[in-house]
Amino acid sequence: MVGFSAAVIRRQQFLLRCLVGYNISSKNLSYTTIKMQSLVSGGSPDFAISILRSITPSLDSSRHKGQAGKIAVVGGCREYTGAPYFSAISALKIGADLSHVFCTKDAAAVIKSYSPELIVHPILEESYSVRDEDKKSISAKVIEEVDKWMERFDCLVIGPGLGRDPFLLDCVSDIMKHARQSNVPVVIDGDGLFLVTNCLELVSGYPLAVLTPNVNEYKRLVQKVLQSEVNDQNGTQQLVSLAKGIGGVTILRKGGSDFISNGDAVGAVSAFGSPRRCGGQGDILSGSVAVFISWARQCSAKRELSLSPTVMGCIAGSVLLRKAASHAFESKGRSTLTTDIIDYLGRSLEEFCPVTRRDK
Numbered sequence: 436m437v438g439f440s441a442a443v444i445r446r447q448q449f450l451l452r453c454l455v456g457y458n459i460s461s462k463n464l465s466y467t468t469i470k471m472q473s474l475v476s477g478g479s480p481d482f483a484i485s486i487l488r489s490i491t492p493s494l495d496s497s498r499h500k501g502q503a504g505k506i507a508v509v510g511g512c513r514e515y516t517g518a519p520y521f522s523a524i525s526a527l528k529i530g531a532d533l534s535h536v537f538c539t540k541d542a543a544a545v546i547k548s549y550s551p552e553l554i555v556h557p558i559l560e561e562s563y564s565v566r567d568e569d570k571k572s573i574s575a576k577v578i579e580e581v582d583k584w585m586e587r588f589d590c591l592v593i594g595p596g597l598g599r600d601p602f603l604l605d606c607v608s609d610i611m612k613h614a615r616q617s618n619v620p621v622v623i624d625g626d627g628l629f630l631v632t633n634c635l636e637l638v639s640g641y642p643l644a645v646l647t648p649n650v651n652e653y654k655r656l657v658q659k660v661l662q663s664e665v666n667d668q669n670g671t672q673q674l675v676s677l678a679k680g681i682g683g684v685t686i687l688r689k690g691g692s693d694f695i696s697n698g699d700a701v702g703a704v705s706a707f708g709s710p711r712r713c714g715g716q717g718d719i720l721s722g723s724v725a726v727f728i729s730w731a732r733q734c735s736a737k738r739e740l741s742l743s744p745t746v747m748g749c750i751a752g753s754v755l756l757r758k759a760a761s762h763a764f765e766s767k768g769r770s771t772l773t774t775d776i777i778d779y780l781g782r783s784l785e786e787f788c789p790v791t792r793r794d795k
């Protein structure tokens with residue numbers, strides 16, 4: 436690993452020397468910003484892959500179950516059972532040891548039937564199934580159930596297929612507050628972003644929060660936080676301002692290129708990908724980012740990292756999803772579906788980071 440890190444640093448130093456004449460869009464961008472932007476963007480996937488490699492643990496017979504990551508997805512309701520499944524199963528396929536789903540009762544049996552690998556907790560309730568006088572006791576029970584597990588999780592994914600029921604979202608707000616008190620990282624996606632956009636204090640100033648908005652979710656965030664419209668002419672600087680405006684959370688803005696910023700560093704992952712836009716690819720991304728954040732945090736406990744664990748987790752999750760999507764598209768073309776992309780997560784990670792490597 437030491438050898439590898441040295442190689443990354445040498446490459447960073449080389450690229451920094453090449454910065455003379457580099458055309459950056461804003462004079463206000465910091466040193467870190469310049470460094471990351473030059474390294475991650477520009478079409479070459481090398482830097483993103485090197486980040487992924489630097490945080491992916493080796494498979495070592497001395498490790499016990501749980502050390503490679505315990506992830507929980509909070510999502511899944513009557514309408515949506517695919518999204519939490521995609522997110523949770525992707526976490527396992529990449530290498531997490533355990534993947535939990537906290538969802539509503541109607542969603543639980545369906546999600547369990549997709550996979551025996553997932554640990555599914557049918558604890559959330561929507562307004563239609565709860566009498567007003569029972570709401571207080573039910574929300575106390577929900578948080579009690581989640582709290583039993585909270586300390587064991589390395590990262591929570593909040594929102595895939597959660598729905599927008601007001602009572603359910605109140606309970607999820609409580610879960611987010613408890614996660615924050617316990618210093619557990621949170622990846623907020625889908626309807627979790629609907630909740631957070633209307634209640635920014637849930638994540639504002641929390642450095643372990645990651646938001647992964649798609650085009651609509653990003654638009655709503657920009658309108659709420661910056662009181663303006665999305666401006667793609669100055670997209671990088673607007674993303675930096677947005678992340679700063681929410682107190683330095685990390686934002687992964689999904690699109691043709693995935694742009695990532697924590698209000699300081701900013702970068703883009705534009706390699707690989709597929710022209711198919713079937714629903715569920717963002718869900719794969721949320722589960723992947725959660726795993727890589729937990730691995731990056733494990734690394735940061737042992738050595739200094741060049742970027743924050745949340746930023747590294749976003750870069751690694753993005754490049755892996757895009758690689759798997761490109762493989763799936765090569766194979767399935769127009770009929771590519773999210774499940775096809777999930778099937779390629781393992782092979783893509785193996786190509787970037789073979790299990791036989793002996794660098795740790």
Ligand SMILES: NC(=O)C1=CN([C@@H]2O[C@H](COP(=O)(O)OP(=O)(O)OC[C@H]3O[C@@H](n4cnc5c(N)ncnc54)[C@H](O)[C@@H]3O)[C@@H](O)[C@H]2O)[C@@H](O)CC1
Pocket residue numbers: 514515516517518519594595596597598624625626649650651652714715717718
């Ligand atoms: N199989 C499933 O269960 C899936 C469930 N999903 C869940 O569905 C819920 C809503 O997510 P959405 O992504 O639809 O929410 P959005 O707020 O992004 O989308 C709402 C509306 O905008 C449209 N839209 C989406 N992307 C667009 C784009 N690029 N340009 C223009 N219009 C666009 C959609 O068709 C929809 O009508 C979330 O909980 C999400 O996690 C999705 O993750 C997709 C898969």
Ligand SMILES: Nc1ncnc2c1ncn2[C@@H]1O[C@H](COP(=O)(O)OP(=O)(O)OP(=O)(O)O)[C@@H](O)[C@H]1O
Pocket residue numbers: 625648649650689690691692693708709710712713714715716717718719720753756757
């Ligand atoms: N126009 C595009 N070209 C290439 N890749 C894209 C494009 N748009 C999105 N992607 C890729 O697909 C991933 C998912 O982004 P997308 O915008 O589909 O999320 P989403 O709408 O939240 O998905 P979901 O259907 O799971 O909710 C992104 O991380 C990005 O890598």
Ligand SMILES: [Mg+2]
Pocket residue numbers: 624625649717718
């Ligand atoms: Mg989504």
